[in-house]
Amino acid sequence: MGEIVVVRDGRGPEVLLVHGGAGPRTTWGALAPLADRWTLAHVHRRGYPPSPPPRHGQDFEVDALDLAPLLVGRPHVVAHSYGVLGALGAAASAPGGVRSLTLIEPPLTHLVPDDPEVAWLERTGDAVLTHGMDTDPAELRKFLRLAGAPVGDGPLPEDVAAGVRRAHGGRLPSEARPRLDAIRAAGVPVLVASGGHAAAMERICDALAAALRGERSVHPGAGHFVAAAPGFAARLETFFLNFDETQAT
Incomplete structure (x- = not known):
């Protein structure tokens, strides 16, 4: 099917940015200042030029296969919305290839049944x-x-x-059952972030953070596009640096 395109900007340790239904520019534009200290690797999922189109619609399982080779350098992975599903799939298959995971408002509705x-x-x-x-x-x-x-x-x-x-025609997010146990067992540092704009999404993020024993943060001000919310970029960088300092000691 051809490889997906990753556009890199900046210098320093790599941060792999995996967008969801909106493209990379809309999703991650507010993080541009981090390129002074980090290499921002903007993934373009299939169907988002210049990457090739998907063969049968958007598919988080295909996303996971596309992302797997990008974990060779052990990047920090930051994923948004539908993009979280593929990122979790890739991370569960090779948790040692992920330096940390930041997961923003994923549609993992099965984590909160009967709501x-x-x-x-x-x-x-x-x-x-x-x-x-x-x-x-x-x-x-x-x-x-x-x-x-x-x-x-x-x-x-x-x-x-x-x-x-x-x-339209993409694989339904309700079908996703990522192997959270594999990620948790590997001790991957996790930050789960939300925008404080929808009660259902807050409950999903709470449940995901609990399942992965991760940190939890809420950043109002930009709705679903949490990366653009006031304070998010600073919180993200603090998460990266705290983890790196822990590893150094």
């Missing part, structure tokens, strides 16, 4: 991937707003509609 708001998030997210632009309009708009898309009351902006079409 009505989490169940809605799962049901609607699956509907958007299954039906695309034919999803119930009210549900689609509600989901897109939660996902951080700039959606008003009029027609969907063309870039938002293009994102829905790109996601």
